[in-house]
Amino acid sequence: MVTTRIRKKAILFLLLSGFAFVRPFSQPLTAQPLNTAKPWTYWWWMGSAVTREGITYQLEQFAKAGLGGVHIIPIYGVKGYENQFKPFLGPEWLAHFQFTVQEAKRLRLGVDLTTGTGWPFGGPNVTPAMGAKQWKLVDGKLTSVPTRQQVKRPAPGGAGLVVDPFDKQAVRQYLTRFDSTLIPLAEKPRAMYNDSYEIYGANWTDQFLPEFRKRRGYDLNSQQAAFLDTTMAEASVRVRQDYYQTIAELLLDQFTTTWTGWARQNGYLTRNQAHGSPGNLLDLYALADIPETESFGTSKFPIPGLRVDPDYEPDRFGNPSVLAMKLASSPAHLLGKPLVSSETTTWLANHFKVSLSQIKPQIDELFTAGINHIFYHGTTYSPPGEAWPGWLFYASTNYSPSTHFWNEYPALNAYVERSQARLQASRPDNDLLVYFPMQDIWALPGKSQGGIQQLDVHHVERWLSPQPFGKLCEQLRQQGFTFDAVSDAQLTGLRAVNGRILSKGSSYRVIVVPDCRYMPEGTMQQLARLAGQGATIVFEKNLPQQAPGFRDAARRNALVKTMAQALAKRPGVRVAADVPATLTGLKVLPEALGANGLSFIRKKADDAALYFVANLNNRFTEGWVPINRPVSQRFDPLTNKTEMLITRKTPDRSDEVWLRLLPGQSCFLSSLVSTDAWGTPEILPKVQKTTTFRPLIQLSGPWSLSFGAGRPALSGTRSLAQLTSWPALGDSAVYFSGKAMYTTTFDLPAAPQAKTIYRLDLGDVRETARVWINGHDAGLAWSIPFELEIPAGWLKQTGNQLKIEVTNLSANYMRLRDKQQPAWKKFYDINIVDITYKPFDAARWEPMPSGLLGPVRVLANE
Template sequence: MKKLFSKILILCLLFSMNLFASGPQGPDVFFTTKPWTYWWWPGSAVNEKGITFQLEAYAKAGFGGLHIIPIYGAKGFEKEFLPYLSPAWEKQFLFVLKEAKRLHLGIDMTLGTGWPFGGPQVSTKEAAKSFKIETISLAKGDKIPVISPQTAKQPDSKIISISIYDGSTFHKELYSEKEPTHYLTYSIKEEKPIIYVVYETFTQQKVKRAAPGGEGLVLDHFSKDAFNHYKKAFEPILKAANGNLRAIYSDSYEVYGANWTEHFWDIFQKENGYDLRTQLPVLVKEKVENEAENQIWADYHRTLGKLVKEEFTLSFNDFAHHSGVKSRDQAHGSPGNLIDLYASVDIPESEFFGSKPYPIPGYRIDPDYDSTTFGIPDIKIIKLASSPAHFLGKKLVTSETATWLGNHFKVSLAQVKPIVDEVFLGGVNHLFYHGATYSPPEVKWPGWLFYASTNFNYNSHFWGMLPELNAYIDRCQTKLQNSKSDSEVLLYFPIEDIWHAENGKGKIHTLDLHAKSKIWMKNTRFGYWADLFQNNGYQADYVSDELLKQIKLGPNRTFISPAGQSYKILFLPAVDYLSLETLERVSLWVKQGYPIYFLEHWPQNHNTFNWSNELEARWQDAVEHLKLKVIHDPRDVMQRHGVVRETNLSENNLTYFRKKTANGSLYFISNLSANVQDSEINLGKIRGGYRIFYPLTQKEIFGQISTKQKFLSLRLEPGESVFIENYSAKTGKKLELTNPYWRQEVVLEPNVEIDFMKGEPNLPQKLSFLNPEFWTVDSTTQYFSGTGKYTLKFKLDSLALKQSKFIQFTDIRDWAKVRLNGKELGNVWAIPFKLEVPANLLKEENVLELEVGNVSANRIRYLDQQKVLWKNFHEINFVNIRYESFDASKWPVEPAGFAGKINLSNR
């Protein structure tokens, strides 16, 4: 009886666990399908009242979590600043964790303040370092002069090498820390003596945007010892978090000028097999002159890359695990192979920075955004983070999203949604807004703000409509997180080509995502081929030398990743430089019959200076097996190896990301083009029953692919996105394939009325126009930010009443709640501004009400014209999108309201 009772009890417990599996299950479960946001703490001037108020607001608005980053504070509030990691700061931090748990919100934190890592615990010994070289030309028989950092005008430096050369030939190392003046005894016998003095110096970089108590030198990211000391300051707070913190975070690598670390001579020799001090003339040249010099520089860059991975990133990851949390990291900007760095953490994070000129009709970009300096966001950059996640089976890929999408107070949700879709297309499934600032409720609008737009906190002009975007993201990420990538192609990322490019004095290859990305990604042959694959309907993951080592050869000559991902083919695109290890690996696979192809040419050069005849013989032997594997058009070989090409999508300018589920295949498809796509398409992996799901409207359409019906009908307007998946259920709406498209423009009756419902700085009087107009054409409304209700009337004939199923608007600035004949239809906030009309709602005579909300550009223009002091922060204070002092007083009036057309359609 006891055994029976125990079994029943266990079954009940299992049932209850399964029943509530989708809800919160304690500190280990967080709502990752909902969007999260950066949460800046100015001056860490937070208190329990403000924390509760804001966390409740974020939870109600549909956020899944927040990421704490303390920064510089607001002037006049210094008494409320909490020194970073002080007992008072810790008390508020733990209160955040308690409140977040109550509200089912997750919390991440930066391991420091501002960025990059650094602070008061970082001594000069542990700070970011660089090397500098001084040359002293002498004559035979001269005496070596006294050398010191002071005489060389390097007062904060120390000597780490004094080498004597005869011309360009190394003769002897003269410096010893044990006998620092012994070099003075050396008798010069060289014909062309040149002394090379190498100084280890400090970059003197301080933490950017540091919070009170977090100021200090930036950490040496090439030293594990430095990190191990740095992390000790965080051990108590992470222990006190008691499992209620989700992850610790490392921001993008912005350690300027760092190119050295202690013991680098020994590290370099161990890695490369020769002493770098024997090659100092190469390091002082403005530009390399031959291949050997280029290879020396590449050895140097490769060593830095290995250090940033092994000494910093892996140490950061280990510390996270030891502390019971996840590691989340932005690798971009680092002088290493970004794929390997992203592969080294739990949650790799990319970044979507700046404006992108989508050709979507009605999509606006900020003309003040400087793409020459900051670059244009690129899906290939995102895939450097998502590819290793797919390959290794990491569940989450994140993206810092909407940073500097437009100038302050100007960004609408219609501008945000396409970039959200594009990061999803790049493989992201856990989006972070950039971001939201802690701002006390008692501080008047616009409150406390961080200078790097876009603002997603409760003072944002689109706050009331933000739950709509949050719900859209939740629906998308629910599908994206419960599926696996279905890439069939591996595309090798040629890091050695980057390390061999444009070398010379002071060169560091930091792979940032701004203007420099043109050099190392967009304008390269890799960039060309990556774009060609995507634009021709092929889905590829990018792979590094390190990831290639982890491949297992699978059945049917496939490549199997550690996560069980099966790839059908490997391409090396126009690779100039390759390691012998990788060359021999792929050569062996070719001999075994596995599908590996070199695009344009096989590797032309080995990648290292330390070379021998024996190594050259091995290189030539490996190359010999690859010469027949050079191709110039990969489409034929991909077809031969069964790689699925989504021709119908690429030909219709539709961008997709294909994944796998328990039911089969899942496609996320976006129309980011200028044209409506309305056609019958064939998807490479959709067979049998399927479901089309529109995540914005939640509309579902079910259908069946068969021998009689080989295509599915898809209509996507510019800006729309859709999921299509294998689906066995037979119920649901069937698509009316024979229904021809019908559309009619609504002819409005004259006399459009606008009633202003709420807003600032004051409520304008009622307006009337003959036709729809932006309310800002009236001089009395040009400072207003808020809600204005448009009342419009129109009549329909019998044909329109029969056909009309959707209503669509053009040129709404910037969103609207729509009511038709007294019934709410919904909200329009993303392009296309389109809503479904319930049956029988339209009449012969109709009344349409649009409650239109606008961005706050005109309101902030008013404050600046009135010289209201709101830009009152320490450090950088507040800058515009061009990093100039922010001043909206001379801005032109931003159009607001509705001045477009209204169309009715049947689909």
């Protein structure tokens, strides 16, 4: 027993120290040592015009900044560099790719690779017969015709038709291009990658009709009228369900299984973005070693001071969705997959306008949804001697060395690493499994090109949020219930033991079935099996009344009704008008964190409780919060400090913790005593009482302001009677991008007390601030709220000296740069566009607020 416990703690220490992750599947012997706790980045190779010198230079910068790896995506090139283009998978490209993996190993960086260029899969070896297809009515018959879609944003050597994802032979033939080029390399990437499903209008394949007959038991042409009917008559809905079921099975069997099997056979892991697919996302994500979701655009966080780019069009592009993210993390939790990744901060704001304070809440939202392997979107390879701003990919948030936050970038990466170390070394601890009623979604009209249901992450309001599943999950989430989603197929892998519902990777207390009309007979059988083993199952409002599909519908409907009635008589089965109230009656209690407006994920680490909590709202600041798992300490991944929590027992013997968590802040709560297994955070003295902070003084100035490194160069020192934005200072300050130093002095109303905790509240900062108090480095404030702790020993009653170095965005300088030297926009294909996909023109922008805007206050606890 002691030996087992020591072994567990040793593994936990290795995980949290960043020595890779322990995998239940094989990894190539040549694979580099990996650090998955650190964030990774997409790395676009424009035209693959890379050099060994440039590769080494940029990889070394990545490692120094705190990244853990790169994901190479060859795309279109840069004008004027045509003689340096390296055709994809050609000898020169392969030599540079091999060198990249070798250099990455030297620097302890991982490397992933897209199985192709641009997106989706396709290229020069895809013949018209292998290309994507759609159906067309020809002479009264459903007939296969080509879509003629080409690879989007291809690299040199990667252009060509998109491969048919519903044809196994076409997919396998496409992959043969890699068999004789990439596979023989001695140095291999960690994983192969597939981007989200963007095969427009593809809704058919040459063998669709015989496959449909084999799988559904009838000829689709015999029910052509129902298939073409758009009135949503019952026969039409049922035939369409069969059509969608067949499309989904073909995508799973012919594409995802083929690509995944090929990758694993050749020693690669797989990262797959299943979203956008016309299939059951839970089943598709489940096949990947690393399921990957996407955070595109900006979420609607009511965090005070958090801005959204006014040019972003949510009606057009949508907003990130926690529920969509959980469709990727749920299969990982269910099956025990250690990593769930995300394409992170795509189009968060216009180029040159993204701040670190905007990035953190998006990452925190991903963490609460079960994501633990961040991939920034992203970084563009740019030659070392290229003039600023270098080469840029149109749709990204720029994480390249040319970004305005590069010097502060390591602070973000350290935050992500500390957080992911804990999230990767822990297991999910969710109470509920919520059934995903795919057949009810397939009963809805198809709104995507080709008239099909493509389940994307951009517009969940079109297919997910309005449905009973979406409404119930959002209700459960807001009230603080913890849950994963489960598909029809995944129910077969569950068993119930002593009232717990067990999967390969987790355990649950209750299966919840949202109000749904259709349920396959096989699913009803699985629920009956689990109920017979003692599982608790709660149906929302009604029992399912119909089986999906057209063939023999009346008999199967009657069978589903009979099975449902029998199931309802089981001791552990409930039909509930109010699911949350029923769950509470079953002693499955929500976490009060949710009712307080806090986002969280609850996990277990070596049987100890672990919560990650983020305040992405504006309803909570501080107070006593009930907690369902006993916790004793709080870790702040922003500061790397741990403190013991103030806890108490309520009259009913439940646990409460005193929590101060301002909008924008996040923390870990755990029951573990700080050990080396959690790294080596600074341990703060135990606080003896609750800490409510009140303003002690507000600094009124005057302020001395001197501009430092930046563009255009500014000199001299200015005296400010009050804090104001740099553009308001006139002259070249309206275009300045860089750093400026603020200095002032202040007095306290009384001598500082040793037992008093002081904090510096900087108010509104555009965009980051490094602070020195009486010569002491107080740290970097880069996220909302812009607060820093002031140790009492640093302060004196009079004559305190405060220095604040502020770095702003590069947007104001780009207004000038784009007007005077627009030739940097020299990329092929889409070139560079703004967030509305119009040609990029920063010269028309209004100046962005910059500098220390305040108010600046010293806070003290009561």
